[in-house]
Amino acid sequence: MTKHDLIIRIAGEGGEGIISAGDMITQACARAGLDVYTFKTFPAEIKGGYAMYQLRASSERLYNQGDSFDVLCAFNGEAYDLNHTRLQPGTVLVYDSPGGDFEPDIPEGVHAYPIPMTATAKDLKSPRAKNMVALGALSQLFDIPEASLREVIAAKFARKGDTVVQANLTAFAQGRALAAAQTKTDAYAVEHAKEKRDVVVMSGNHAIGLGALIAGLDFYSAYPITPATEIAQYVARHLPKRGGTLIQAEDEIASISQVVGASYAGKKAMTATSGPGLSLMSEMLGMAFMSETPCVVVDVQRGGPSTGLPTKHEQSDLFLAVHGSHGDAGRIVLAVESVQDCIGLTVQAFNLAEKYQVPVLLLSDGSLAFSTQTIPYPDPDSYQKVERKRWDGEGEYKRYAQTEDHISPMADPGTHGATHIATGLEHNELGMPNYTPANHEAMQAKRFGKLKDVVTDFPAAEIDGDGEAELGIIAWGSSIGVVREAVQRLRDEGRKVKGFYPKLLCPLPAGQFEAFGATCGRLLIPEVNYQGQLAHFVRAETSLRPESYTVCGGLPFTPGMIVRKVKEMLA
Ligand code: COA
Numbered sequence: 149m150t151k152h153d154l155i156i157r158i159a160g161e162g163g164e165g166i167i168s169a170g171d172m173i174t175q176a177c178a179r180a181g182l183d184v185y186t187f188k189t190f191p192a193e194i195k196g197g198y199a200m201y202q203l204r205a206s207s208e209r210l211y212n213q214g215d216s217f218d219v220l221c222a223f224n225g226e227a228y229d230l231n232h233t234r235l236q237p238g239t240v241l242v243y244d245s246p247g248g249d250f251e252p253d254i255p256e257g258v259h260a261y262p263i264p265m266t267a268t269a270k271d272l273k274s275p276r277a278k279n280m281v282a283l284g285a286l287s288q289l290f291d292i293p294e295a296s297l298r299e300v301i302a303a304k305f306a307r308k309g310d311t312v313v314q315a316n317l318t319a320f321a322q323g324r325a326l327a328a329a330q331t332k333t334d335a336y337a338v339e340h341a342k343e344k345r346d347v348v349v350m351s352g353n354h355a356i357g358l359g360a361l362i363a364g365l366d367f368y369s370a371y372p373i374t375p376a377t378e379i380a381q382y383v384a385r386h387l388p389k390r391g392g393t394l395i396q397a398e399d400e401i402a403s404i405s406q407v408v409g410a411s412y413a414g415k416k417a418m419t420a421t422s423g424p425g426l427s428l429m430s431e432m433l434g435m436a437f438m439s440e441t442p443c444v445v446v447d448v449q450r451g452g453p454s455t456g457l458p459t460k461h462e463q464s465d466l467f468l469a470v471h472g473s474h475g476d477a478g479r480i481v482l483a484v485e486s487v488q489d490c491i492g493l494t495v496q497a498f499n500l501a502e503k504y505q506v507p508v509l510l511l512s513d514g515s516l517a518f519s520t521q522t523i524p525y526p527d528p529d530s531y532q533k534v535e536r537k538r539w540d541g542e543g544e545y546k547r548y549a550q551t552e553d554h555i556s557p558m559a560d561p562g563t564h565g566a567t568h569i570a571t572g573l574e575h576n577e578l579g580m581p582n583y584t585p586a587n588h589e590a591m592q593a594k595r596f597g598k599l600k601d602v603v604t605d606f607p608a609a610e611i612d613g614d615g616e617a618e619l620g621i622i623a624w625g626s627s628i629g630v631v632r633e634a635v636q637r638l639r640d641e642g643r644k645v646k647g648f649y650p651k652l653l654c655p656l657p658a659g660q661f662e663a664f665g666a667t668c669g670r671l672l673i674p675e676v677n678y679q680g681q682l683a684h685f686v687r688a689e690t691s692l693r694p695e696s697y698t699v700c701g702g703l704p705f706t707p708g709m710i711v712r713k714v715k716e717m718l719a
Contacts, residue, residue: 152207152208153206154204154290154336154338154339155213155218155219156173156203156217156219156286157200157202157203157219157220157231158170158200158202158221158282158286159200159220159222159223159227159230159231160198160223160226161199161223161224162190162193162195162196162199163196163199164199164224164279165276165278165279166190166201166223167190167199167201168304169280169282169283169286170188170201170202171304172283172300172301173203173205173286173292173297174186174203174205174349174520175296175300175349176287176292176293176296176297178348178349179293179296180296180338180341181207181340181345182205182207182339182522183207183208183209183210183521183522184204184210184349184521184522185203185210185214185521185522186213186518186519187201187202187213188200189459189460189461189702189703191459192374192457192458192459198226198227198230202217205338205339206339207341207342210521211628211632211633212632212707213519215706216239216706216708217239218239219239219242219286219290219336220240221282221285222241222242222243222244222250222252223265223279223282224250225248228243228252232255235255236257236258237255237257238257238334239258240260240334240336241254241258241261242261243260243261243263244262244263244265244282245264246264246267247265247266248264248265248266259333259334261285261327261330263282263323264281264326265278265285265323266278268281268322268323268326269281272315272318272322273315274316274319277316277318277319277320280301280316280317280319281320281326283297283320283323284319284321284323284325284326285323285326285327286323286327287323287324288323288325288328289332289336290337291337291338294324298320301320302317345524346525347523348522348523348525350521351378351517352448352484352486352490352516352518352519353375353448353490353517354378354379355487355488355490355523356379356484356490356491356494356510356512357378357380357382357386358382358490358494359491359492359493359497360379360383361386361387361390361528362491362526362528362531363494363495363498363499363533364533365383365418365498366393366415366417367392367393367407367416368380368393368395368407369397369403369406369407369417369419370421371397371398371399371403371425372396373400373422373424373425374422374459375448375450375514375517375518376422376446376447376517378517378518379420379448380394380420399428400421400425400426400429401428401431403419403421404428404436405432407443408432408435408439408441411441412561412570413560413561414560414561416498417442417443417444418443418446419445420445421445421448422450422458423447423452423453423456423465423468424455424456425447426472427468430468430472430473433477433479433507433509434473434474434475434572437477437595438572439570439571439572440505440548440556440558440570440595441507442502442504442506442536443501444494444497444501444507444510445508445509445510446497446510446512447465447468447469447509447512448516448517449462449463449464449513449514449625450462450514451464451514451700459514460702460703461515461626462513462676462677462700463483463513463625463626463676463677464676464679464681464700465511466483466511466677466681466682467681467684469509469653470653470654476592478506478595478599479507479509480497480500480501480507480508480509480599480602480655481508481509481653482509482510483511483624483625484511484512484516484625484651485625485626485628485629485649486521486626486628486629487519487520487521487523488521488523488524491523491531492531493510494510495531495532496606497510498533499533499534500602500605500606502534502535503534503536503537503605504599504601504602505536505555505556505558505598506599512625513676515704516626519626537556537557537558538558539558539563539566541563545559545563545565545568546578547559547566547569547570547577547578547579548575548576548577548578548579548591549577550590550594554594554595554597554598555598556577574587574588574591600655603655603656603657603659603660606651606652606657607651609650609651609660609664610648610649611646611648611649611664612631612635612647612648613635613639613646615667616644617669618643618644618669618670619644619668619669619672619714619717619718620645620646620648620664620665620670621634621645621646621647621648621672621710621714622650622661622672622673622694623647623648623673624649624650624651624675624682626704627674627675627676627704627705628647628649630674630704630705630707630709630710631647631649631674631705632649634707634714635647637707638711638714638715643714643718645714646664646667653682653685654685656686656689656690658690661689661690661692662690662691670695670717671694672694672695672696672713672717673694673695673696673697674697674699674710674713676703677700678700683695
């Protein structure tokens with residue numbers, strides 16, 4: 149039997165090379181033309197603690213990391229202990245034995261392959277190559293293309309020198325030999341793709357960096373924070389090559405301030421952070437709204453509050469993203485679903501920021517940040533890019549001129565005849581401080597008036613399914629991919645279920661929510677946060693009364709969880 153998808157979970161201790169081994173399988177599967185979707189979770193420590201990499205590979209389109217695994221590769225006793233309840237009959241256990249730190253009681257019906265990972269690596273005098281012994285065994289057992297893996301190993305360790313490359317290739321070959329010496333009792337294997345496609349494998353963080361470059365990013369400033377740092381690392385590799393500037397600022401307040409300053413100077417500017425950093429930026433977000441300065445702020449959400457769960461997944465910054473500032477401060481908030489979205493929605497974030505002269509917050513999350521997925525080879529020319537409305541040099545320059553669409557032409561500082569002040573103080577059309585009641589009301593109406601058009605300007609939220617449904621599921625962020633599969637499974641079982649997948653969360657397209665709700669008997673909003681943050685906004689801004697399904701254990705939903713919840717509700 150060859151299943152359409154194969155899910156392999158590699159688990160062990162941080163520092164044992166779990167992530168490297170998983171990435172290598174991902175690359176090899178993608179090169180073989182398969183769709184891949186990965187999920188990683190690791191501790192906040194650099195070394196030690198439980199690390200896990202789940203890889204799903206299929207010849208069909210994938211939207212999430214799947215439910216549980218078909219194959220568990222356990223590097224140590226802790227990894228086995230944390231996962232053994234999921235070892236159902238028919239699943240596979242590959243584990244470090246003899247010579248490992250545990251000897252499992254193999255549950256009935258589980259196919260078990262003991263591979264002496266630690267001992268073999270030690271015998272080869274390459275203790276770090278334990279992961280390569282495991283990789284070799286997995287490659288042999290599940291038909292993961294050997295030649296691709298050898299290429300990926302050589303490329304990965306090239307910068308560490310030829311000795312390291314050769315040692316790892318030897319350990320890999322040894323792992324294959326050890327597995328080949330065993331009798332294969334299970335029938336799992338990766339599918340062989342029908343055709344090779346023009347694709348790349350990218351993480352969500354890198355895709356956001358790429359999206360920013362496609363949008364025309366000129367200036368990037370950020371302070372490092374997990375899980376957002378990789379965006380800066382990606383941008384740092386590419387932005388200077390085309391004359392842009394990247395600064396690692398002393399903190400998040402400095403980084404957003406520099407971004408607002410660069411944008412005032414006429415540049416497309418962005419920062420990326422996570423929840424704690426976004427909290428620090430709230431004052432300057434108000435300044436950007438007040439001074440009508442375009443900027444893009446990426447928030448790669450992680451478990452909170454406070455320092456919280458720095459390396460874990462959560463969707464709990466929606467309240468902060470929408471309302472985090474004093475006074476009435478508006479902004480646009482978008483949320484990405486997938487790696488593909490991380491490119492496209494980042495471009496859209498810039499377009500909206502430039503067009504409406506507002507801060508745009510782009511919400512990603514910990515699961516998507518590190519998830520690697522196969523996406524079509526990006527074509528920068530296929531994205532539409534929007535530039536800010538610039539002053540034509542005619543007449544008196546009024547930076548905050550009241551116009552029909554509430555958008556005032558901008559002039560770069562230094563433009564002859566366009567001297568102006570961009571201030572956080574309330575101001576008149578010229579930018580001069582003015583605190584009269586009539587002026588403040590008129591200017592707030594101008595600034596918020598712009599945002600009204602965003603709802604019709606932005607593509608309508610996708611509706612997954614037609615006609616009337618017993619139950620509608622509204623999902624946002626990376627939970628959308630999970631809900632897509634759950635909706636499909638439920639429909640395959642004859643349930644009348646639909647999905648609604650908004651990417652624009654502020655201003656909330658309330659009319660679209662209402663229209664969707666009108667076609668559904670009941671509504672469910674699954675979210676990875678404690679308070680049901682989107683459900684709160686939907687209840688506040690529409691007549692709908694969705695039920696919340698919230699989890700906040702640092703892990704994303706699985707399709708099975710949604711399916712079970714829906715069945716419970718419809719029982
Ligand atoms: N031979 C030689 N080197 C090897 C190897 C092998 N067989 N296998 C892995 N390595 C190297 C990797 O190249 C990597 O080195 P590099 O960073 O120089 O590239 C290193 O060993 C770690 O391996 P990797 O596979 O990337 O990770 P891991 O599975 O061992 O897990 C992490 C380590 C990722 C969990 C941990 O290092 C980490 O970063 N934790 C998160 C820290 C954090 O963000 N905290 C939050 C603070 S608020």
